[in-house]
Amino acid sequence: MKSRYNHSHWMSVFAALVMIAGLGIGSCARSQNLTANGTAIPKRPEQLKFPPLTFEAPSPAKFRVPLKNGPVAYVVPDKELPLVNIVIYVHTGSYLVPDGKEGLNELAGYLLARGGTKSKTAEALEERLAFLAAQLNSNIGDNQGSVSLNLLSKDLDEGLGILREVMTEPRFQDNKIALRKQQLLQAMKQRNDESEAIEAREAGFLAQGEKFWANRYPTAASVEGITRGDIEDFHKKWFYPSNFVVAVNGDFDRDTMVQKLENLFANWPFQGEKPSPIPTNTLFAKPGVYLVDKDVNQGRVSILLPGIKRDNPDYFNVLIMNDILGGGGFTSRIMNSVRSDEGLAYSAYSSFPGGVYYPSTFTAGFQSKSRTVAYATSIVINEMKKMTEGPPTDVEMNISKRGYIDRFPRQFATKTQIANIFAQDEFTGRYARDPEFWQKFRARIEAVTKGDVERVARKFVAPDKTVILVVGQKSDITMTLPEHPVALKDISSGPVTELPLRDPLTMKPIAGTEKSAAK
Template identity: 65%
Template sequence: MNQTQITSLIACSVAAFCARAADIPNRPEMLKYPALNFSPPDAKQFRVALKAGPVAYVVPDRELPLVNISILVRTGDYLDPAGKEGLAGMTGYLLARGGSASKRAEDLEERLAFLAASLNSAVSDTQGSVSLNLLSKDLDEGFAMLREVLTAPRFQDDKLALRKQQSLQAMKQRNDDAADIEQRERRFLAYGDGFYFNRHSTQASLDSITRADLEAFHKRWFHPKNFVVAVNGDFDASAMTARLEKLFAAWPFTGEVPPPIPTDRKFAAPGVYVVDKEVNQGRVTLMLPGIQRDDPDYQAAQVMNDILGGGGFTSRIMNRVRSDEGLAYSAGSGFPGGVYHPMSFLAAFQSKSRTVAYATSIVLEEIKKIAAETVTDEELTTTKNQFIETFPRTFMTKGATAGAFASDEFTGRFAKDPDYWKNYRTKIDAVTKADVQRVAKKFLTADKMVILVVGTKEEILKGHPDHPVKLESLAGGRLVDQPLRDPLTMKPAAK
């Protein structure tokens, strides 16, 4: 009874639009869609070269009473002095957390919390960042605090001591999770011990870091000439530009322009490298030297990788390792394209110890296959469509727009290729099946393959009775014991 009532009510309210289920086609290909025209925003429209030094991308958005500002800084872990590994990260963290000239850390935190504002700072491999998100009514006070943190951080002693203790304890966890071990050893194998990625902090380097070190590091790099700014939210563009001029004007110290980012990587010799760690699931990464983002083959490599393992359920590795065989929950590949030097190609999955070798052999097979045979028309179209149709999401919010442009400015892409986004879809669309095979042959050189396995070595080497493939036989038959590292010194532990 009740149900009939509901039904008739609905039938009335939507009667005008109500089509019958009989119109529903059998296959989704038969549906017709209205056209969707999308042009990416133009960076120049938001770009402001501030008199005070930095380039800023100023993107107003009046929907909500919030403002978000993010300052990218030309600095990075690669600038850690020898013996003081961890200094960049420590400076980055304590910039916002250690107080400022007029405010003790506790007072600064309390004030920010009361305003429901979030101020954060960090330094990663090749970039620093300081960001502030706050209600637009608090802009005056917020920007004053931001300026003081940027120009006169306090680096309070007790906060430095606490951060050191937290870092030391985090260091002690370095060998606890197989995923962390895998993450770390990937970089050792793909870039070499001496590369900046692999200069880890140690107990000794942490101990040696003093407040004077933080102050020197800060004064050296945190200067407007090293800044790129992204700001979006509830403001008028010209008013915000005036605010930014004030924020960066008359900097109290001069600073330096950092040296270029090192490119002297060393890729390990081919082989299977095993870290023995007692867990019931092995973690596997297959690696090759990789590509740089401004390589003319970059777009073709992206399309190729997507078909191979980057495209989730639509990709070959996922289909075979997960859907066909049920050997892994997550399986796929990545071909990131480095900004300053090539970044490694990698394919990865996790499988129970006994099926590690078998699943690895399947991934290797797929890597070889995509170089040996052309992909299908359907695969190519699906993948290209995906890149093209999801393209608008790059600019889905004003924050994303400001962020993408600032990042291009920071990494030099805007200077080198100002029409990158304008041409993005055309370049993807131009990739052919032959291109895909050509780049697969060029970059997926199976004879250079480095395979990292983290797991219970004894069980993994047993293999599976139904799948008699041996781990030792993959990657040229070279099986290397990759020792765990002492978490506090990062020296390989003696076996």
């Protein structure tokens, strides 16, 4: 047996190799499947015996520090690498953007870190960060903003100084505003290029309604109309310490870091507003098939149903039910029937996430060549129906529950994950409502029964309410085929509606695109 060592300090390995060679295992292991201690390799993996693995979920209280100047911080020291990682979560979002200013959150969120500060031009700030190899980023999404900094621990003080200046005295330099507007405009122009993007957008309209705040999109006019004043106001309104939650992990002493964070947030130069609650007025479309014509050789399908919030008492039952139906990848029914049995799609799934602020949407989806879109859809609908018609098998229950329980420690695999999971729980209010959520997670999974799964399937995945969105080549998708005598119009109880493409710069429907093939 050859062996090589890459580092001189790996002497223990050397010793082990000598030992194995000394026992003369090399030759006999091959023919008899025996090891040094003579145990045969079992025929099946179930016969393997594993040592116990005990894992206690970390307790958020251990890391939680309410700072004097407002935010709650989760502080997780970790000396393994000379790096520090800071994320500041901010209660803000596109839902707070006034009508007609769509895109304001994106501009303000991006330019906070990219637009310079009072003492540094945007160019000087970028150069300094690059020289330090520090990563500073900011962003404002639908209902959350964040500013993050990852840097070498030796540069921590300088980095915190920059962070403070970025958050309190951003420059929002004019040429950077102009560039970002141009980049947003050019990104808009690509809105109809990918069928995937069309699908995601239209699914949102169908599941939540055109008027819902999350379905307001920036347009050329709205972005053009945003001024530097708008950006500055938006920033000052929402970026203040008691509106923050902080996650920090890495190479530092806890007490020192807490003091540094206190300093970071002390004497904030402006006071903001308390953000209004996130609106929850979603409106689900009428059952039926909705078709967007797009000239590609593979159709994309989303089968939608109204979802739940994650504090729903059935949340854990739904988790297991969806895992068995289509959430569990290659161990799920939809994947098995659509992909493995029939070879009709590469990706086939269902997802049923619990919404944080309002009910999220159930989606089952796949992509298949135009001619098998209807057939594959009927298979997925059939799997949904079967889910409501009887309990899952013991094998399915066991795989799903054991899977959730045994992979649970992965949630907390890194210190970055620990700090950010807890900060997110603080941010979304779950820590206040259910402080032992993670401690109780595995027991709650364990408690789910076959009856629960059947019951929530009947309650939530009734196929007669489905909204089916199809994006693809209409002519081929609606063709009647001898090999698969299934038509889209027969799959749903509702009608087939053609949806027009939208003008990428105004988001207004383009007249006529719902009638003729997009050529």
